[in-house]
Amino acid sequence: MQPTEQEQVLIRGKCFLYKQKAPFVPSGKSVFGALEYREKDDRVRCHECGGWFNHVGSHLCSAHKLTAKQYKQRHGLRTEAALCGLQVSGLMSAKYNPSANFKTMAKDPEVRKRSLVAKSVALKEAKERKLETGAGTIMSMAEERNLNGHCQAQVLNRLSVLQERYGRTPTTAEMMANGLSPKSVCAAFNLSTIKDVMGLIGMLPNHPGRQEPKYSKDLLVELMRDFYVKHNRMPGYRDYGRSLPGSGRFVEQFGSMANAYEAAGLMGALDRMKRSKLPGAYSRESVVTGIQRFYAEHGKLPTKADRDGLPSPATVVKLFGSMRGAWEAAGLMDIHNADRAKNFSGKDRSIPTQQKALA
Numbered sequence: 001m002q003p004t005e006q007e008q009v010l011i012r013g014k015c016f017l018y019k020q021k022a023p024f025v026p027s028g029k030s031v032f033g034a035l036e037y038r039e040k041d042d043r044v045r046c047h048e049c050g051g052w053f054n055h056v057g058s059h060l061c062s063a064h065k066l067t068a069k070q071y072k073q074r075h076g077l078r079t080e081a082a083l084c085g086l087q088v089s090g091l092m093s094a095k096y097n098p099s100a101n102f103k104t105m106a107k108d109p110e111v112r113k114r115s116l117v118a119k120s121v122a123l124k125e126a127k128e129r130k131l132e133t134g135a136g137t138i139m140s141m142a143e144e145r146n147l148n149g150h151c152q153a154q155v156l157n158r159l160s161v162l163q164e165r166y167g168r169t170p171t172t173a174e175m176m177a178n179g180l181s182p183k184s185v186c187a188a189f190n191l192s193t194i195k196d197v198m199g200l201i202g203m204l205p206n207h208p209g210r211q212e213p214k215y216s217k218d219l220l221v222e223l224m225r226d227f228y229v230k231h232n233r234m235p236g237y238r239d240y241g242r243s244l245p246g247s248g249r250f251v252e253q254f255g256s257m258a259n260a261y262e263a264a265g266l267m268g269a270l271d272r273m274k275r276s277k278l279p280g281a282y283s284r285e286s287v288v289t290g291i292q293r294f295y296a297e298h299g300k301l302p303t304k305a306d307r308d309g310l311p312s313p314a315t316v317v318k319l320f321g322s323m324r325g326a327w328e329a330a331g332l333m334d335i336h337n338a339d340r341a342k343n344f345s346g347k348d349r350s351i352p353t354q355q356k357a358l359a
Contacts, residue, residue, distance in 0.1 A: 023153040033076035033142025042085035076142030
């Protein structure tokens with residue numbers, strides 16, 4: 001049964017028109033996180049049976065075998081929420097709160113004493129309720145969301161309105177401009193991302209083409225092979241995101257970097273690279289053989305950038321004392337000297353005029 005225009009709701013002790021806060025998430029015969037209220041006869045609706053009562057609390061035990069605490073937990077109400085209309089709530093507050101009449105309390109010492117006792121008892125009960133809930137506040141999140149228009153039904157309605165207004169799925173910036181933060185939208189649906197929420201409610205992304213991966217498996221394999229051919233080495237961690245796409249792209253497509261190397265046929269090169277980094281992986285004989293092989297294949301001495309199974313310059317210096325020692329052990333010292341002479345042949349090696357004058 002739909003509420004009439006005159007019916008209202010009580011949220012956190014405040015009265016609102018039903019249509020002002022609608023829609024709501026259903027709960028039993030009423031709504032979740034609020035009490036439907038009829039001002040003309042000061043009655044509230046029972047969530048369990050849908051009946052109207054001046055005080056639902058006195059009706060629960062006999063009719064539904066529920067305590068007030070169980071009822072509030074089931075239907076998203078605060079622990080301290082009054083299960084009655086505003087007039088009854090006001091009368092009960094005046095009856096059980098002697099401190100409301102400040103003039104009488106100031107004149108009558110007995111009233112003052114009873115008031116202080118009642119206040120201490122109320123604080124003790126509030127403390128016990130706080131310990132039971134295990135939280136710093138006993139306010140229900142359902143009522144808070146209804147009050148701010150952030151319950152699931154309200155968020156869904158507001159998103160639908162925005163979709164009709166813009167003619168497409170609203171962006172995050174447009175949601176925030178209309179009072180819907182991504183955090184509150186995700187909390188209403190108990191999901192972690194806006195993308196998940198939009199998928200759940202059937203709102204399509206504005207740019208579906210952007211959801212497709214930029215790099216396919218074949219393209220990533222081709223890029224990795226081209227890098228190996230061009231640089232004659234396996235890519236290092238600094239190469240990903242510069243010369244190659246980020247490593248996350250490879251993991252996204254292949255599941256791991258090892259699978260990517262295997263797809264590119266570079267597992268053998270990867271194993272050689274790992275062995276080369278082990279302590280004692282190179283001996284003087286293996287380095288000499290590697291230098292001679294490199295010279296026979298390329299017609300030049302290897303530089304720092306030319307690895308091709310060779311150790312780093314630091315490893316060569318550690319084994320031979322210097323790079324010159326390595327060239328000499330490989331029988332290529334003459335080639336090294338010839339290269340140096342060729343490099344310096346075109347430079348002016350004469351003494352500067354100023355130095356001649358000083359001499």
